[in-house]
Amino acid sequence: xxxxxxxxxxxxxxxxxxxxxxxxxxxxxxxxxxxxxxxxxxxxxxxxxxxxxxxxxxxxxxxxxxxxxxxxxxxxxxxxxxxxxxxxxxxxxxxxxxxxxxxxxxxxxxxxxxxxxxxxxxxxxxxxxxxxxxxxxxxxxxxxxxxxxxxxxxxxxxxxxxxxxxxxxxxxxxxxxxxxxxxxxxxxx
Numbered sequence: 513x514x515x516x517x518x519x520x521x522x523x524x525x526x527x528x529x530x531x532x533x534x535x536x537x538x539x540x541x542x543x544x545x546x547x548x549x550x551x552x553x554x555x556x557x558x559x560x561x562x563x564x565x566x567x568x569x570x571x572x573x574x575x576x577x578x579x580x581x582x583x584x585x586x587x588x589x590x591x592x593x594x595x596x597x598x599x600x601x602x603x604x605x606x607x608x609x610x611x612x613x614x615x616x617x618x619x620x621x622x623x624x625x626x627x628x629x630x631x632x633x634x635x636x637x638x639x640x641x642x643x644x645x646x647x648x649x650x651x652x653x654x655x656x657x658x659x660x661x662x663x664x665x666x667x668x669x670x671x672x673x674x675x676x677x678x679x680x681x682x683x684x685x686x687x688x689x690x691x692x693x694x695x696x697x698x699x700x701x
Contacts, residue, residue, distance in 0.1 A: 513537040515571070519591055522609050522643040527632070530639030538588070538609055538641070545569060545589040553583035570594075591628075595650070600624075610643030610662055615650035621674065622656040630662050649684060669699060 518537045521528075528534045548569040557565065562582065567574040569589040577597045585605040586592065592608045595616035603623040606612050610628025614620070626648075632640040644663030652666050655674030666672065667684030676693040687697040 515541075515590060522591065523611050523645070525610075525643060528609075528641035528643065530637075530641070535639075535641070541590060541609075542587045545586050548589065549583075549585055553585075557582070601656075609641070611645035612648075613645065614648045615652065615668065617651040618648050619653045620648075621654045621658060624654045624656075624658045624660075626660045628662045671699065 513533050518534060521534055528538065548565060552562065552565045552569070559579065562580050563574045563576060563578055566578065566580055569586065570592050571590050574594065575596045578594055579598070580600045581602040583603060584600065587607055588609045591611045592606055593611070593613045595614060595618065597617045598614050599618070600620045601622045604620055605625045607627045607629055612626055612628060626646050628643055628646055630642040630644070631638050632642065642662070646660055646662065647665040649666055649668035649670065651669050652672070654672045655676070657675045658672045658678065660666070660678045664678050664681055666678065666682045667686070669685040670682045671687045672678060672682065672693065673687060673689035675691070676689050677691045678688065679692040682688045682693065683695065685699040686695045687699060688694060689696045
């Protein structure tokens with residue numbers, strides 16, 4: 513399987529069957545990502561070196577305005593898309609097989625987790641994966657320990673409070689908090 517074929521399959525939202533060629537390729541990508549994240553996380557690197565390693569991890573050029581504080585974790589890397597002036601703080605995990613899109617100026621707090629895969633509920637098919645993209649708008653701010661579940665879109669300028677678990681879409685210019693996260697306030701101009 514080729515990377516382009518795998519990404520086209522997962523970005524379509526089709527189920528990844530267990531067993532399947534897609535699941536085997538996902539496992540291969542995990543091993544490749546582990547090599548790069550081990551290099552990234554286990555020695556000091558200048559900001560430019562971190563950007564270069566992130567580009568190696570994602571397989572695409574990285575805007576030099578990216579600021580990432582290791583350690584950083586992913587089990588794929590090839591379906592992460594980052595805008596300009598994005599800050600990703602220490603200890604973040606991005607599970608990106610389903611696609612993660614982070615808008616310009618986003619601030620991702622300590623130990624945030626972004627997930628794009630779910631499992632089938634039927635125990636007989638539990639190994640099947642259900643990919644769904646996560647979209648994070650421009651100038652979104654995540655507090656520490658935020659978790660975002662598959663298929664969620666967070667609107668431009670939103671704030672996700674520390675510790676929130678985001679299970680559904682969050683409108684632009686709102687503050688969402690809690691488990692599960694709910695809108696608690698609109699952000700005025």
